[in-house]
Amino acid sequence: MCEKIKLGLVVAEFNRDITYMMEVLAKEHAEFLGAEITDVIRVPGVFDTPIAVKRVLEKGDVDAVVTIGCVIEGETEHDEVVAQHAARKIMDLGLEYNKPVTLGISGPGMGRLAAHQRIDYAKRAVEAAVKLVRRLKDYDKQKG
Numbered sequence: 001m002c003e004k005i006k007l008g009l010v011v012a013e014f015n016r017d018i019t020y021m022m023e024v025l026a027k028e029h030a031e032f033l034g035a036e037i038t039d040v041i042r043v044p045g046v047f048d049t050p051i052a053v054k055r056v057l058e059k060g061d062v063d064a065v066v067t068i069g070c071v072i073e074g075e076t077e078h079d080e081v082v083a084q085h086a087a088r089k090i091m092d093l094g095l096e097y098n099k100p101v102t103l104g105i106s107g108p109g110m111g112r113l114a115a116h117q118r119i120d121y122a123k124r125a126v127e128a129a130v131k132l133v134r135r136l137k138d139y140d141k142q143k144g
Helices: 016-032 046-059 078-097 112-117 121-143
Strands: 006-012 036-043 064-070 101-106
Touching: 006 016, 006 046, 006 121, 016 036, 016 064, 016 101, 016 112, 016 121, 036 046, 046 064, 046 078, 046 101, 064 078, 064 121, 078 101, 101 121
Parallel strands: 006 036, 006 064, 064 101
Antiparallel strands: none
């Protein structure tokens, strides 16, 4: 049997009514896929996720990190700035540490109703992390 894939989970608490459901779904889907969530860090908001992702990756004992969050549109373009900068830094960290870091952050440009309809982004992010870890391991074996 294959060794379980170990995932870190970084969850933004802003809009916690939504991110709580996303966190639960992420944990359930990881278990369904045979992966194990070994680290969970909750951060105040999406903007704060990169530093927590970096901390998890620095420990070196996870195969991938899944980010969970929800950026709801406000009266300014703040939601776009937060989501774009967080996504870019999250991607940069995956490349820096050579490990998948997936984006389970919904938004920007959506209201609360749309955010509730996008809770499954958490499931998609877990699935992407597990698939990418497996495919990279397969690739490494082939090129071995």
